Amino acid sequence: MVDESSIKGTLKLIRDVVYKNLTNEYLPFPMDKALATKWAYEAGVPKGGRVILYTSYMYQMAPVFKSFEKLLPTVGSLARIGFLASLGSRLVKPSDAEVKRASTVLKNIYAITRASRPGVGYLYEEEPYSGALLYELGFIDEFKEYGKRLEEFFKIRGVEEIITADPHTTFSLANYKRLIGFSIPFKNYLELPPIGVTGKGRFVIHDSCIYSRFLNMYDLIRQLTKDAGLEIVDDEKVTGRGIGFCCGGPLGPLNSKISDEMAKARANSLKSVNPEALVFCPLCYENLSPYIPVKDFAEVISP
DSSP: OOOHHHHHHHHHHHHHHHHHHHHHHSSSSOOOHHHHTHHHHHHTOOBSOSEEEEOTTHHHHHHHHHHHHHHHHHHGGGOOHHHHHHHHHHHOOOOHHHHHHHHHHHHHHHHHHHHHSTTOBBOGGGOOOOOHHHHHTTOHHHHHHHHHHHHHHHHHTTOOEEEEOSHHHHHHHHHHHHHHOOOSOEEEGGGSOOTTOEEOOEEEEOOOHIIIIISOOHHHHHHHHHHTTOEEOOOHHHHSTTTSOOOSGGGTTTOHHHHHHHHHHHHHHHHTTOSSEEESOHHHHHHHTTTSOEEEGGGSEEO
């Protein structure tokens, strides 16, 4: 049985922690920005500019999100915002392997973006989080207020076009456009011309709920993977449009047990189609990878 009062308490805690951190730092949780931006220094990405690649730290923070899920029940309702933030800054850090993997993904996404947007830049340590967590947990008023700040943030820095790297960030900007009239043009990197993109491997696709259900990218993703030379195995009963179900990731902060059960169920359904899965979302990767071999699209291609 789900404890409604416990969920309400957890929601309030998350809202207080996340919104305070977003207001002060443009980040939902404390994190090491030097680690998060290391990939861009290594790749020699120009700083700032008219067109930017916007990672929203999603690939860098995905393992951190999972760690915070484990911290929340431990700290519980006794936690104070400052204490939780301090605890997180000391204990919630990605491993060297996780940092290396995120760097590989982001360098490839950058290379794909640069092919059609020469000179694309990155905001490095200034980069703000998209606010996706606020929307996904139902804090709509806070989401709208943060969106107004975010738009102003980009405009002050001369940003005229945004290229996003993941579904949650893309959906956030789409919702800001719908709710507050966010006016800066944006596009997901998967929507750019796939200049020179090649890859290899045989996969079953786990569709991001956001890409397939809300951003109408189901067909685009399949065409992109096939054009890149990947072998895709589909089963209408498992991966059909509107049939595939969530990895459980968004539920993690509220109930990690149910989130894990969903991930196991989804992994089992995918394994019935093919032994290895392909994802396009950092949170899908984190939730499914304990239960099925999984790769991100940007890991298996060469721009």
